[in-house]
Amino acid sequence: MQLRVKCTMEVINKTAPWAQLLKLADDAKTMSLRHEFESDQSRFDKFHVLFKDFLFDYSKNLINENIIEELYSLASEAGLKDKIEQMFTGIKINNTEHRAVLHTALRNFGTEPVLVDNFNVMPEIKRILEKIKIFTDKFHSAEISGFNGKKFTDIVNIGIGGSDLGPAMVCEALKHYAIPDLKVHFVSNVDGAHISETLKRLNYETTLFIIASKTFTTQETMTNAQTAKNWFLSHSNTSQDDISKHFVALSTNKDAVQRFGINLENMFEFWDWVGGRYSLWSAIGLSISLFIGYNNFEELLKGAYDADIHFRNEQFNHNIPVIMALIGIWYRNFLDIPTYAIIPYSQYLSKLPEFLQQLDMESNGKCTDKNSLSVEYQTGPVIWGSAGTNSQHSFFQLIHQSTQKIASDFIAFVHNLGNENFSDFIDHHEKLLSNFFAQTEALMRGKTESEITAELRNQGKSDDEINEIKYHKIFAGNKPSNSILIKNLNPRNLGTLIAFYEHKVLVQGIIWNVNPFDQWGVELGKQLAGIILPELKSDNKVNSHDCSTNNLINFYKTNKNTND
Ligand code: F6P
Numbered sequence: 001m002q003l004r005v006k007c008t009m010e011v012i013n014k015t016a017p018w019a020q021l022l023k024l025a026d027d028a029k030t031m032s033l034r035h036e037f038e039s040d041q042s043r044f045d046k047f048h049v050l051f052k053d054f055l056f057d058y059s060k061n062l063i064n065e066n067i068i069e070e071l072y073s074l075a076s077e078a079g080l081k082d083k084i085e086q087m088f089t090g091i092k093i094n095n096t097e098h099r100a101v102l103h104t105a106l107r108n109f110g111t112e113p114v115l116v117d118n119f120n121v122m123p124e125i126k127r128i129l130e131k132i133k134i135f136t137d138k139f140h141s142a143e144i145s146g147f148n149g150k151k152f153t154d155i156v157n158i159g160i161g162g163s164d165l166g167p168a169m170v171c172e173a174l175k176h177y178a179i180p181d182l183k184v185h186f187v188s189n190v191d192g193a194h195i196s197e198t199l200k201r202l203n204y205e206t207t208l209f210i211i212a213s214k215t216f217t218t219q220e221t222m223t224n225a226q227t228a229k230n231w232f233l234s235h236s237n238t239s240q241d242d243i244s245k246h247f248v249a250l251s252t253n254k255d256a257v258q259r260f261g262i263n264l265e266n267m268f269e270f271w272d273w274v275g276g277r278y279s280l281w282s283a284i285g286l287s288i289s290l291f292i293g294y295n296n297f298e299e300l301l302k303g304a305y306d307a308d309i310h311f312r313n314e315q316f317n318h319n320i321p322v323i324m325a326l327i328g329i330w331y332r333n334f335l336d337i338p339t340y341a342i343i344p345y346s347q348y349l350s351k352l353p354e355f356l357q358q359l360d361m362e363s364n365g366k367c368t369d370k371n372s373l374s375v376e377y378q379t380g381p382v383i384w385g386s387a388g389t390n391s392q393h394s395f396f397q398l399i400h401q402s403t404q405k406i407a408s409d410f411i412a413f414v415h416n417l418g419n420e421n422f423s424d425f426i427d428h429h430e431k432l433l434s435n436f437f438a439q440t441e442a443l444m445r446g447k448t449e450s451e452i453t454a455e456l457r458n459q460g461k462s463d464d465e466i467n468e469i470k471y472h473k474i475f476a477g478n479k480p481s482n483s484i485l486i487k488n489l490n491p492r493n494l495g496t497l498i499a500f501y502e503h504k505v506l507v508q509g510i511i512w513n514v515n516p517f518d519q520w521g522v523e524l525g526k527q528l529a530g531i532i533l534p535e536l537k538s539d540n541k542v543n544s545h546d547c548s549t550n551n552l553i554n555f556y557k558t559n560k561n562t563n564d
Helices: 018-028 033-039 064-078 080-088 121-138 165-172 192-199 219-236 240-246 254-260 283-292 296-312 320-334 352-364 395-401 422-445 449-458 465-472 491-512 521-538 547-559
Strands: 048-051 053-059 154-158 183-187 208-211 246-252 267-269 338-342 382-384 407-413 480-486
Touching: 018 053, 018 064, 018 320, 033 422, 048 320, 053 320, 053 491, 064 080, 064 320, 064 491, 080 267, 080 296, 080 491, 121 267, 121 283, 154 219, 154 283, 165 283, 183 219, 183 283, 183 407, 192 219, 208 219, 208 240, 208 283, 219 240, 219 246, 219 254, 240 246, 240 267, 240 449, 254 547, 267 283, 267 338, 283 296, 296 320, 296 491, 320 407, 320 491, 352 382, 352 407, 352 547, 395 422, 422 480, 449 465, 465 521, 480 491, 521 547
Parallel strands: 154 183, 154 208, 208 246, 246 267, 338 382, 338 407, 407 480
Antiparallel strands: 048 053, 053 480
Protein backbone atom coordinates (compact mmCIF):
# COMPACT_ATOMS: atom_id res chain seq x y z
CA MET A 1 0.00 0.00 0.00
CA GLN A 2 1.26 3.46 -0.88
CA LEU A 3 2.45 5.58 2.05
CA ARG A 4 0.37 8.61 2.83
CA VAL A 5 2.72 11.58 3.01
CA LYS A 6 1.74 14.26 5.47
CA CYS A 7 1.89 17.80 4.16
CA THR A 8 1.11 19.99 7.16
CA MET A 9 1.28 23.21 5.12
CA GLU A 10 -1.99 22.22 3.49
CA VAL A 11 -3.87 20.99 6.55
CA ILE A 12 -6.31 23.81 6.99
CA ASN A 13 -7.80 22.63 10.26
CA LYS A 14 -4.45 23.13 11.99
CA THR A 15 -4.34 26.84 11.14
CA ALA A 16 -4.87 29.76 13.52
CA PRO A 17 -8.11 30.95 11.83
CA TRP A 18 -9.56 27.44 12.14
CA ALA A 19 -8.77 27.34 15.87
CA GLN A 20 -10.20 30.82 16.30
CA LEU A 21 -13.39 29.87 14.45
CA LEU A 22 -13.83 26.87 16.73
CA LYS A 23 -13.80 29.26 19.68
CA LEU A 24 -16.22 31.63 17.98
CA ALA A 25 -18.51 28.69 17.24
CA ASP A 26 -19.01 28.11 20.96
CA ASP A 27 -20.48 31.60 21.28
CA ALA A 28 -22.42 31.32 18.03
CA LYS A 29 -24.23 28.26 19.36
CA THR A 30 -26.08 30.55 21.75
CA MET A 31 -26.47 33.47 19.34
CA SER A 32 -30.04 34.68 18.77
CA LEU A 33 -30.61 36.05 15.30
CA ARG A 34 -33.76 37.80 16.47
CA HIS A 35 -31.74 39.56 19.13
CA GLU A 36 -28.95 40.42 16.66
CA PHE A 37 -31.46 42.15 14.39
CA GLU A 38 -33.21 43.92 17.23
CA SER A 39 -29.97 45.24 18.67
CA ASP A 40 -28.33 46.28 15.40
CA GLN A 41 -30.37 48.21 12.85
CA SER A 42 -27.41 48.23 10.47
CA ARG A 43 -27.14 44.46 10.26
CA PHE A 44 -28.46 44.34 6.71
CA ASP A 45 -26.06 47.14 5.67
CA LYS A 46 -23.16 45.10 6.99
CA PHE A 47 -24.12 41.80 5.46
CA HIS A 48 -25.32 42.23 1.92
CA VAL A 49 -23.79 42.68 -1.52
CA LEU A 50 -25.34 44.39 -4.56
CA PHE A 51 -24.03 43.19 -7.89
CA LYS A 52 -25.65 44.18 -11.19
CA ASP A 53 -29.24 42.83 -10.97
CA PHE A 54 -28.50 40.85 -7.80
CA LEU A 55 -29.14 41.57 -4.15
CA PHE A 56 -27.35 38.98 -2.03
CA ASP A 57 -28.53 39.31 1.56
CA TYR A 58 -26.61 37.14 4.00
CA SER A 59 -27.64 39.00 7.14
CA LYS A 60 -29.97 36.20 8.31
CA ASN A 61 -27.03 33.92 9.05
CA LEU A 62 -25.54 32.91 12.38
CA ILE A 63 -22.62 35.27 11.92
CA ASN A 64 -21.22 38.50 13.26
CA GLU A 65 -18.36 40.72 12.11
CA ASN A 66 -15.74 38.73 14.04
CA ILE A 67 -16.86 35.47 12.53
CA ILE A 68 -16.95 36.74 8.98
CA GLU A 69 -13.52 38.38 9.36
CA GLU A 70 -12.10 35.14 10.67
CA LEU A 71 -13.64 33.27 7.73
CA TYR A 72 -11.83 35.68 5.38
CA SER A 73 -8.60 34.88 7.24
CA LEU A 74 -9.29 31.18 6.77
CA ALA A 75 -9.67 31.81 3.02
CA SER A 76 -6.43 33.80 2.91
CA GLU A 77 -4.62 31.10 4.86
CA ALA A 78 -5.78 28.57 2.26
CA GLY A 79 -4.20 30.72 -0.49
CA LEU A 80 -7.61 31.30 -2.02
CA LYS A 81 -6.71 34.27 -4.20
CA ASP A 82 -3.79 32.47 -5.88
CA LYS A 83 -5.74 29.26 -6.27
CA ILE A 84 -8.63 31.05 -7.97
CA GLU A 85 -6.05 32.52 -10.34
CA GLN A 86 -4.64 29.05 -10.99
CA MET A 87 -8.01 27.89 -12.26
CA PHE A 88 -8.52 30.86 -14.58
CA THR A 89 -5.02 30.56 -16.01
CA GLY A 90 -5.13 26.90 -16.98
CA ILE A 91 -2.95 25.38 -14.23
CA LYS A 92 -3.74 21.67 -13.85
CA ILE A 93 -5.63 21.97 -10.60
CA ASN A 94 -7.49 18.70 -11.25
CA ASN A 95 -4.46 16.90 -9.85
CA THR A 96 -5.78 13.33 -9.88
CA GLU A 97 -6.55 13.52 -13.59
CA HIS A 98 -3.69 15.92 -14.49
CA ARG A 99 -6.11 18.32 -16.13
CA ALA A 100 -6.72 22.03 -16.25
CA VAL A 101 -10.19 23.23 -15.22
CA LEU A 102 -11.39 25.77 -17.72
CA HIS A 103 -15.16 26.01 -17.90
CA THR A 104 -14.47 29.73 -17.36
CA ALA A 105 -12.65 29.86 -20.72
CA LEU A 106 -15.84 28.68 -22.43
CA ARG A 107 -17.53 31.95 -21.46
CA ASN A 108 -14.49 34.18 -21.67
CA PHE A 109 -15.39 37.26 -23.72
CA GLY A 110 -12.11 38.95 -22.88
CA THR A 111 -9.22 39.22 -25.29
CA GLU A 112 -6.47 37.56 -23.26
CA PRO A 113 -5.29 34.10 -24.30
CA VAL A 114 -5.93 31.13 -21.99
CA LEU A 115 -3.05 28.69 -22.10
CA VAL A 116 -3.01 24.96 -21.42
CA ASP A 117 0.45 23.47 -21.92
CA ASN A 118 1.43 26.72 -23.68
CA PHE A 119 -1.42 26.30 -26.16
CA ASN A 120 -4.07 29.02 -26.37
CA VAL A 121 -7.44 27.26 -26.14
CA MET A 122 -9.52 30.35 -27.04
CA PRO A 123 -9.48 30.00 -30.87
CA GLU A 124 -10.85 26.44 -30.66
CA ILE A 125 -13.53 27.53 -28.18
CA LYS A 126 -14.57 30.36 -30.52
CA ARG A 127 -14.60 27.97 -33.49
CA ILE A 128 -17.02 25.59 -31.77
CA LEU A 129 -19.19 28.49 -30.59
CA GLU A 130 -19.39 29.70 -34.18
CA LYS A 131 -20.31 26.17 -35.27
CA ILE A 132 -23.10 26.12 -32.65
CA LYS A 133 -24.32 29.51 -33.89
CA ILE A 134 -24.38 28.47 -37.54
CA PHE A 135 -26.06 25.16 -36.77
CA THR A 136 -28.65 26.90 -34.58
CA ASP A 137 -29.46 29.50 -37.22
CA LYS A 138 -29.74 26.90 -39.99
CA PHE A 139 -31.87 24.71 -37.74
CA HIS A 140 -34.32 27.57 -37.14
CA SER A 141 -34.46 28.57 -40.80
CA ALA A 142 -35.00 24.88 -41.72
CA GLU A 143 -31.88 24.90 -43.88
CA ILE A 144 -31.01 21.97 -41.67
CA SER A 145 -34.01 19.64 -41.70
CA GLY A 146 -35.00 15.99 -41.51
CA PHE A 147 -34.15 13.34 -44.13
CA ASN A 148 -37.24 14.15 -46.18
CA GLY A 149 -36.91 17.91 -45.88
CA LYS A 150 -39.41 18.46 -43.04
CA LYS A 151 -38.65 21.10 -40.42
CA PHE A 152 -37.60 19.77 -37.02
CA THR A 153 -40.22 20.12 -34.29
CA ASP A 154 -38.53 18.16 -31.49
CA ILE A 155 -35.05 17.91 -30.02
CA VAL A 156 -34.11 14.97 -27.81
CA ASN A 157 -30.98 15.39 -25.71
CA ILE A 158 -29.69 11.97 -24.69
CA GLY A 159 -27.12 12.26 -21.90
CA ILE A 160 -26.77 11.79 -18.16
CA GLY A 161 -25.25 13.63 -15.18
CA GLY A 162 -23.58 16.81 -16.39
CA SER A 163 -24.55 16.00 -19.97
CA ASP A 164 -28.19 16.21 -18.95
CA LEU A 165 -28.83 18.14 -15.74
CA GLY A 166 -27.31 21.47 -16.83
CA PRO A 167 -29.05 21.79 -20.21
CA ALA A 168 -32.30 20.35 -18.79
CA MET A 169 -32.27 22.83 -15.91
CA VAL A 170 -31.48 25.80 -18.17
CA CYS A 171 -34.10 24.87 -20.80
CA GLU A 172 -36.72 24.61 -18.06
CA ALA A 173 -35.60 27.88 -16.47
CA LEU A 174 -35.63 29.78 -19.78
CA LYS A 175 -38.59 28.20 -21.49
CA HIS A 176 -40.27 31.60 -21.60
CA TYR A 177 -37.61 32.45 -24.22
CA ALA A 178 -38.15 29.26 -26.25
CA ILE A 179 -38.43 29.33 -30.03
CA PRO A 180 -42.15 28.87 -30.81
CA ASP A 181 -43.35 25.40 -31.80
CA LEU A 182 -40.14 23.68 -30.75
CA LYS A 183 -40.12 21.04 -28.02
CA VAL A 184 -37.08 19.80 -26.14
CA HIS A 185 -36.89 16.46 -24.35
CA PHE A 186 -34.22 15.07 -22.07
CA VAL A 187 -33.62 11.34 -21.83
CA SER A 188 -31.11 10.21 -19.22
CA ASN A 189 -32.16 7.10 -17.31
CA VAL A 190 -31.21 3.67 -18.65
CA ASP A 191 -34.66 2.58 -17.47
CA GLY A 192 -36.32 1.90 -20.83
CA ALA A 193 -39.38 3.75 -19.59
CA HIS A 194 -37.58 7.03 -20.06
CA ILE A 195 -36.77 6.68 -23.74
CA SER A 196 -39.86 4.66 -24.67
CA GLU A 197 -42.26 7.18 -23.15
CA THR A 198 -40.39 9.94 -24.98
CA LEU A 199 -40.29 8.15 -28.35
CA LYS A 200 -44.02 7.42 -28.17
CA ARG A 201 -44.70 11.14 -28.55
CA LEU A 202 -42.27 11.80 -31.39
CA ASN A 203 -42.40 11.86 -35.15
CA TYR A 204 -39.24 10.30 -36.59
CA GLU A 205 -39.37 12.70 -39.57
CA THR A 206 -39.13 15.84 -37.45
CA THR A 207 -36.95 14.79 -34.49
CA LEU A 208 -33.30 15.66 -33.97
CA PHE A 209 -31.36 13.50 -31.50
CA ILE A 210 -28.44 15.08 -29.67
CA ILE A 211 -26.14 12.46 -28.16
CA ALA A 212 -24.39 14.29 -25.33
CA SER A 213 -21.53 12.47 -23.68
CA LYS A 214 -18.06 13.71 -22.83
CA THR A 215 -16.65 10.20 -22.99
CA PHE A 216 -19.17 8.68 -25.42
CA THR A 217 -18.85 5.46 -23.42
CA THR A 218 -21.37 6.05 -20.63
CA GLN A 219 -23.59 2.97 -20.45
CA GLU A 220 -26.88 4.80 -19.98
CA THR A 221 -26.31 7.28 -22.78
CA MET A 222 -24.97 4.78 -25.29
CA THR A 223 -27.83 2.36 -24.60
CA ASN A 224 -30.43 5.09 -25.08
CA ALA A 225 -28.61 6.42 -28.16
CA GLN A 226 -28.58 2.97 -29.77
CA THR A 227 -32.29 2.54 -29.02
CA ALA A 228 -33.02 5.94 -30.59
CA LYS A 229 -30.96 5.02 -33.64
CA ASN A 230 -32.74 1.67 -34.05
CA TRP A 231 -36.11 3.38 -33.62
CA PHE A 232 -35.26 5.98 -36.24
CA LEU A 233 -33.96 3.44 -38.75
CA SER A 234 -36.87 1.06 -38.29
CA HIS A 235 -39.48 3.81 -38.68
CA SER A 236 -37.89 5.81 -41.45
CA ASN A 237 -36.82 2.85 -43.53
CA THR A 238 -33.89 4.92 -44.72
CA SER A 239 -30.19 4.27 -45.02
CA GLN A 240 -27.38 4.76 -42.51
CA ASP A 241 -26.57 7.98 -44.42
CA ASP A 242 -29.73 9.64 -43.18
CA ILE A 243 -28.62 9.12 -39.60
CA SER A 244 -26.36 12.13 -40.02
CA LYS A 245 -29.44 14.26 -40.67
CA HIS A 246 -31.08 13.25 -37.40
CA PHE A 247 -28.18 12.59 -35.01
CA VAL A 248 -25.52 14.95 -33.73
CA ALA A 249 -22.87 14.26 -31.10
CA LEU A 250 -21.45 16.45 -28.33
CA SER A 251 -18.28 14.83 -27.13
CA THR A 252 -14.53 14.77 -26.64
CA ASN A 253 -14.24 11.30 -28.21
CA LYS A 254 -14.07 11.47 -32.02
CA ASP A 255 -13.41 7.76 -32.56
CA ALA A 256 -16.41 6.61 -30.54
CA VAL A 257 -18.64 9.18 -32.27
CA GLN A 258 -17.58 7.84 -35.67
CA ARG A 259 -18.01 4.22 -34.58
CA PHE A 260 -21.57 5.06 -33.53
CA GLY A 261 -22.22 6.24 -37.07
CA ILE A 262 -22.29 9.99 -36.62
CA ASN A 263 -20.49 12.02 -39.23
CA LEU A 264 -17.72 14.16 -37.70
CA GLU A 265 -19.28 17.22 -39.34
CA ASN A 266 -22.16 16.66 -36.95
CA MET A 267 -19.89 16.43 -33.94
CA PHE A 268 -19.53 19.42 -31.64
CA GLU A 269 -16.31 18.99 -29.79
CA PHE A 270 -15.22 19.93 -26.31
CA TRP A 271 -12.16 19.13 -24.26
CA ASP A 272 -10.93 17.14 -21.27
CA TRP A 273 -10.54 20.32 -19.20
CA VAL A 274 -14.33 20.74 -19.14
CA GLY A 275 -15.73 18.77 -16.20
CA GLY A 276 -19.07 17.04 -16.83
CA ARG A 277 -20.98 19.04 -14.22
CA TYR A 278 -19.41 22.27 -15.52
CA SER A 279 -20.14 21.58 -19.18
CA LEU A 280 -23.38 23.36 -20.02
CA TRP A 281 -21.28 26.29 -21.35
CA SER A 282 -19.59 24.02 -23.88
CA ALA A 283 -21.02 22.13 -26.86
CA ILE A 284 -23.12 20.31 -24.23
CA GLY A 285 -25.25 23.48 -24.32
CA LEU A 286 -26.33 22.85 -27.94
CA SER A 287 -29.87 21.91 -26.86
CA ILE A 288 -30.06 25.26 -25.00
CA SER A 289 -28.96 27.19 -28.08
CA LEU A 290 -31.47 25.37 -30.28
CA PHE A 291 -34.29 25.78 -27.78
CA ILE A 292 -33.88 29.48 -26.93
CA GLY A 293 -31.78 30.71 -29.87
CA TYR A 294 -28.04 31.36 -30.11
CA ASN A 295 -28.23 34.98 -28.93
CA ASN A 296 -29.88 33.92 -25.71
CA PHE A 297 -27.32 31.15 -25.27
CA GLU A 298 -24.57 33.73 -25.67
CA GLU A 299 -26.29 35.94 -23.10
CA LEU A 300 -26.20 32.99 -20.68
CA LEU A 301 -22.45 32.71 -21.27
CA LYS A 302 -22.01 36.46 -20.81
CA GLY A 303 -23.85 36.31 -17.50
CA ALA A 304 -21.43 33.63 -16.33
CA TYR A 305 -18.56 35.80 -17.55
CA ASP A 306 -19.91 38.69 -15.42
CA ALA A 307 -19.76 36.34 -12.42
CA ASP A 308 -16.24 35.21 -13.36
CA ILE A 309 -14.92 38.78 -13.43
CA HIS A 310 -16.61 39.52 -10.11
CA PHE A 311 -15.22 36.34 -8.53
CA ARG A 312 -11.71 36.82 -9.87
CA ASN A 313 -11.31 40.48 -8.98
CA GLU A 314 -13.55 41.40 -6.08
CA GLN A 315 -12.27 41.58 -2.50
CA PHE A 316 -13.50 38.70 -0.35
CA ASN A 317 -15.87 40.96 1.60
CA HIS A 318 -17.74 41.94 -1.59
CA ASN A 319 -17.35 38.65 -3.38
CA ILE A 320 -20.69 36.80 -3.54
CA PRO A 321 -19.43 33.26 -4.26
CA VAL A 322 -16.64 33.60 -1.70
CA ILE A 323 -19.10 34.72 0.97
CA MET A 324 -21.56 31.95 0.02
CA ALA A 325 -18.76 29.41 0.32
CA LEU A 326 -17.44 30.70 3.64
CA ILE A 327 -20.88 30.71 5.21
CA GLY A 328 -21.28 27.12 4.02
CA ILE A 329 -17.93 26.23 5.60
CA TRP A 330 -19.00 27.92 8.84
CA TYR A 331 -22.09 25.73 9.05
CA ARG A 332 -20.47 22.52 7.87
CA ASN A 333 -17.28 22.63 9.92
CA PHE A 334 -18.06 24.76 12.95
CA LEU A 335 -21.81 24.61 13.65
CA ASP A 336 -22.34 20.96 12.64
CA ILE A 337 -25.03 21.64 10.06
CA PRO A 338 -24.77 18.80 7.55
CA THR A 339 -27.44 19.71 5.00
CA TYR A 340 -28.13 22.69 2.81
CA ALA A 341 -31.47 23.43 1.16
CA ILE A 342 -31.93 25.34 -2.08
CA ILE A 343 -35.38 26.90 -2.37
CA PRO A 344 -36.06 28.85 -5.55
CA TYR A 345 -39.32 30.80 -5.42
CA SER A 346 -39.73 30.30 -9.14
CA GLN A 347 -41.34 27.37 -10.89
CA TYR A 348 -38.95 28.02 -13.78
CA LEU A 349 -36.06 27.13 -11.44
CA SER A 350 -37.67 23.90 -10.27
CA LYS A 351 -34.74 21.85 -11.60
CA LEU A 352 -32.08 24.05 -9.99
CA PRO A 353 -31.82 22.07 -6.72
CA GLU A 354 -31.21 18.83 -8.64
CA PHE A 355 -28.57 20.50 -10.82
CA LEU A 356 -26.83 21.97 -7.76
CA GLN A 357 -26.97 18.58 -6.08
CA GLN A 358 -24.67 17.14 -8.75
CA LEU A 359 -22.55 20.27 -8.96
CA ASP A 360 -21.85 20.34 -5.25
CA MET A 361 -22.08 16.73 -4.10
CA GLU A 362 -20.17 15.17 -6.99
CA SER A 363 -17.51 17.86 -6.59
CA ASN A 364 -16.91 18.04 -2.86
CA GLY A 365 -18.21 14.69 -1.61
CA LYS A 366 -14.65 13.63 -0.81
CA CYS A 367 -12.77 12.11 2.14
CA THR A 368 -9.22 12.23 0.74
CA ASP A 369 -7.42 15.53 0.28
CA LYS A 370 -5.18 16.70 -2.54
CA ASN A 371 -2.14 15.30 -0.71
CA SER A 372 -3.76 11.85 -0.51
CA LEU A 373 -4.44 12.29 3.21
CA SER A 374 -7.70 11.36 4.90
CA VAL A 375 -9.47 14.59 5.75
CA GLU A 376 -10.00 15.23 9.45
CA TYR A 377 -13.01 17.50 9.00
CA GLN A 378 -16.36 17.46 7.24
CA THR A 379 -16.46 18.21 3.51
CA GLY A 380 -19.39 18.59 1.08
CA PRO A 381 -22.86 18.94 2.60
CA VAL A 382 -26.02 17.18 1.48
CA ILE A 383 -27.68 19.52 -1.04
CA TRP A 384 -31.41 19.25 -1.55
CA GLY A 385 -34.52 21.33 -2.02
CA SER A 386 -37.36 22.17 -4.35
CA ALA A 387 -39.34 25.15 -5.52
CA GLY A 388 -41.33 27.35 -3.20
CA THR A 389 -44.17 27.64 -2.44
CA ASN A 390 -44.66 23.88 -3.01
CA SER A 391 -41.90 23.00 -0.58
CA GLN A 392 -43.69 24.94 2.18
CA HIS A 393 -46.38 22.28 1.97
CA SER A 394 -43.97 19.36 2.18
CA PHE A 395 -40.67 19.63 4.08
CA PHE A 396 -40.80 23.09 5.64
CA GLN A 397 -42.36 21.67 8.79
CA LEU A 398 -39.05 19.94 9.46
CA ILE A 399 -36.98 23.04 8.74
CA HIS A 400 -39.08 25.11 11.13
CA GLN A 401 -39.67 22.77 14.04
CA SER A 402 -37.48 19.68 13.91
CA THR A 403 -34.46 18.92 16.05
CA GLN A 404 -32.16 19.58 13.08
CA LYS A 405 -30.55 22.80 11.99
CA ILE A 406 -30.72 23.36 8.25
CA ALA A 407 -29.16 26.21 6.33
CA SER A 408 -30.75 27.38 3.11
CA ASP A 409 -30.60 29.64 0.08
CA PHE A 410 -33.81 31.35 -0.96
CA ILE A 411 -33.85 32.64 -4.54
CA ALA A 412 -36.49 34.86 -6.17
CA PHE A 413 -37.01 37.39 -8.95
CA VAL A 414 -38.43 40.90 -8.59
CA HIS A 415 -40.26 40.80 -11.90
CA ASN A 416 -42.83 38.40 -13.06
CA LEU A 417 -41.73 36.87 -16.33
CA GLY A 418 -43.71 37.68 -19.43
CA ASN A 419 -47.09 38.19 -17.81
CA GLU A 420 -46.76 41.87 -16.97
CA ASN A 421 -49.91 42.84 -18.80
CA PHE A 422 -52.20 40.34 -17.16
CA SER A 423 -53.02 41.47 -13.65
CA ASP A 424 -54.01 38.00 -12.44
CA PHE A 425 -50.38 36.92 -12.77
CA ILE A 426 -49.10 39.97 -10.93
CA ASP A 427 -51.30 38.87 -8.06
CA HIS A 428 -49.76 35.38 -8.30
CA HIS A 429 -46.31 36.90 -8.26
CA GLU A 430 -46.92 39.06 -5.21
CA LYS A 431 -48.36 36.10 -3.36
CA LEU A 432 -45.25 34.11 -4.32
CA LEU A 433 -42.93 36.89 -3.16
CA SER A 434 -44.83 37.48 0.07
CA ASN A 435 -44.10 33.84 0.90
CA PHE A 436 -40.45 34.20 -0.10
CA PHE A 437 -40.02 37.18 2.25
CA ALA A 438 -42.14 35.64 5.00
CA GLN A 439 -40.34 32.32 5.16
CA THR A 440 -36.85 33.68 5.78
CA GLU A 441 -38.28 36.07 8.35
CA ALA A 442 -40.15 33.25 10.08
CA LEU A 443 -37.10 30.99 10.04
CA MET A 444 -34.99 33.73 11.57
CA ARG A 445 -37.46 35.12 14.15
CA GLY A 446 -39.39 32.05 15.22
CA LYS A 447 -42.28 32.51 17.62
CA THR A 448 -41.85 32.52 21.38
CA GLU A 449 -43.98 30.97 24.09
CA SER A 450 -45.14 34.39 25.28
CA GLU A 451 -46.10 35.45 21.75
CA ILE A 452 -48.11 32.28 21.31
CA THR A 453 -49.78 32.64 24.69
CA ALA A 454 -50.81 36.22 23.93
CA GLU A 455 -52.11 35.23 20.51
CA LEU A 456 -54.21 32.37 21.91
CA ARG A 457 -55.51 34.58 24.68
CA ASN A 458 -56.61 37.13 22.07
CA GLN A 459 -58.50 34.35 20.35
CA GLY A 460 -60.43 33.79 23.60
CA LYS A 461 -58.79 30.48 24.60
CA SER A 462 -58.85 29.41 28.23
CA ASP A 463 -55.65 28.77 30.24
CA ASP A 464 -56.21 25.01 29.96
CA GLU A 465 -56.64 25.22 26.21
CA ILE A 466 -53.54 27.40 25.93
CA ASN A 467 -51.41 25.03 28.00
CA GLU A 468 -52.55 22.05 25.98
CA ILE A 469 -51.44 23.48 22.62
CA LYS A 470 -48.83 26.18 23.14
CA TYR A 471 -45.68 24.03 23.10
CA HIS A 472 -46.64 22.57 19.74
CA LYS A 473 -46.84 26.05 18.31
CA ILE A 474 -43.42 27.27 19.41
CA PHE A 475 -40.93 28.04 16.64
CA ALA A 476 -37.39 28.21 17.95
CA GLY A 477 -36.32 30.37 15.00
CA ASN A 478 -32.61 31.04 14.52
CA LYS A 479 -32.69 29.04 11.28
CA PRO A 480 -30.16 30.62 8.93
CA SER A 481 -30.70 31.55 5.30
CA ASN A 482 -29.30 33.57 2.42
CA SER A 483 -31.69 35.49 0.20
CA ILE A 484 -30.75 35.98 -3.43
CA LEU A 485 -33.15 38.45 -4.99
CA ILE A 486 -32.63 39.09 -8.70
CA LYS A 487 -34.37 41.71 -10.83
CA ASN A 488 -35.29 39.46 -13.77
CA LEU A 489 -35.12 35.86 -14.81
CA ASN A 490 -33.29 36.21 -18.11
CA PRO A 491 -30.42 34.26 -19.72
CA ARG A 492 -27.79 36.68 -18.48
CA ASN A 493 -28.85 36.60 -14.84
CA LEU A 494 -29.29 32.84 -14.91
CA GLY A 495 -25.73 32.50 -16.23
CA THR A 496 -24.48 34.65 -13.36
CA LEU A 497 -26.42 32.67 -10.78
CA ILE A 498 -25.12 29.29 -11.98
CA ALA A 499 -21.53 30.55 -12.13
CA PHE A 500 -21.81 31.89 -8.57
CA TYR A 501 -22.66 28.39 -7.38
CA GLU A 502 -19.83 26.86 -9.43
CA HIS A 503 -17.39 29.24 -7.77
CA LYS A 504 -18.86 28.61 -4.34
CA VAL A 505 -18.07 24.92 -4.82
CA LEU A 506 -14.51 25.72 -5.95
CA VAL A 507 -13.84 27.92 -2.92
CA GLN A 508 -15.06 25.22 -0.55
CA GLY A 509 -12.95 22.62 -2.34
CA ILE A 510 -9.90 24.88 -1.95
CA ILE A 511 -10.48 25.37 1.76
CA TRP A 512 -11.09 21.67 2.34
CA ASN A 513 -8.06 20.95 0.13
CA VAL A 514 -9.98 18.38 -1.92
CA ASN A 515 -10.11 18.15 -5.70
CA PRO A 516 -13.64 19.19 -6.75
CA PHE A 517 -13.04 18.10 -10.34
CA ASP A 518 -12.78 14.32 -10.15
CA GLN A 519 -15.48 11.81 -9.19
CA TRP A 520 -13.86 8.45 -8.47
CA GLY A 521 -16.71 7.60 -6.13
CA VAL A 522 -18.99 6.81 -9.05
CA GLU A 523 -16.71 4.05 -10.34
CA LEU A 524 -17.26 1.11 -7.96
CA GLY A 525 -20.98 0.78 -8.63
CA LYS A 526 -20.32 0.94 -12.39
CA GLN A 527 -17.70 -1.85 -12.14
CA LEU A 528 -19.96 -4.11 -10.10
CA ALA A 529 -22.88 -3.51 -12.47
CA GLY A 530 -20.54 -4.60 -15.28
CA ILE A 531 -19.97 -7.92 -13.47
CA ILE A 532 -23.64 -8.41 -12.62
CA LEU A 533 -25.11 -7.67 -16.06
CA PRO A 534 -23.85 -10.93 -17.68
CA GLU A 535 -24.97 -12.84 -14.57
CA LEU A 536 -28.52 -11.58 -15.11
CA LYS A 537 -28.46 -12.83 -18.67
CA SER A 538 -27.07 -16.33 -17.87
CA ASP A 539 -29.16 -19.32 -16.77
CA ASN A 540 -27.05 -20.15 -13.72
CA LYS A 541 -27.76 -19.28 -10.13
CA VAL A 542 -25.40 -16.72 -8.69
CA ASN A 543 -23.28 -17.39 -5.59
CA SER A 544 -20.23 -15.17 -6.00
CA HIS A 545 -21.51 -12.16 -4.01
CA ASP A 546 -22.52 -11.64 -0.39
CA CYS A 547 -25.67 -13.56 0.58
CA SER A 548 -27.89 -10.47 0.33
CA THR A 549 -26.79 -9.61 -3.20
CA ASN A 550 -26.88 -13.30 -4.28
CA ASN A 551 -30.44 -13.73 -3.06
CA LEU A 552 -31.66 -10.48 -4.59
CA ILE A 553 -30.19 -11.45 -7.97
CA ASN A 554 -31.50 -15.00 -7.75
CA PHE A 555 -34.99 -13.79 -6.82
CA TYR A 556 -34.92 -11.70 -9.99
CA LYS A 557 -33.68 -14.64 -12.10
CA THR A 558 -36.27 -17.04 -10.71
CA ASN A 559 -39.11 -14.66 -11.38
CA LYS A 560 -38.10 -12.83 -14.53
CA ASN A 561 -39.90 -15.16 -16.91
CA THR A 562 -43.05 -15.56 -14.86
CA ASN A 563 -45.63 -12.96 -14.08
CA ASP A 564 -47.92 -14.55 -11.50
O1 F6P B 1 -21.54 10.28 -12.90
C1 F6P B 1 -20.27 10.28 -13.41
C2 F6P B 1 -20.16 11.12 -14.65
O2 F6P B 1 -18.86 10.99 -15.12
C3 F6P B 1 -20.50 12.59 -14.44
O3 F6P B 1 -19.50 13.32 -13.85
C4 F6P B 1 -20.81 13.00 -15.83
O4 F6P B 1 -21.45 14.23 -15.89
C5 F6P B 1 -21.65 11.84 -16.27
O5 F6P B 1 -21.04 10.71 -15.68
C6 F6P B 1 -21.79 11.66 -17.75
O6 F6P B 1 -20.58 11.43 -18.38
P1 F6P B 1 -20.44 11.53 -19.95
O7 F6P B 1 -20.73 12.93 -20.35
O8 F6P B 1 -19.04 11.12 -20.26
O9 F6P B 1 -21.43 10.58 -20.58
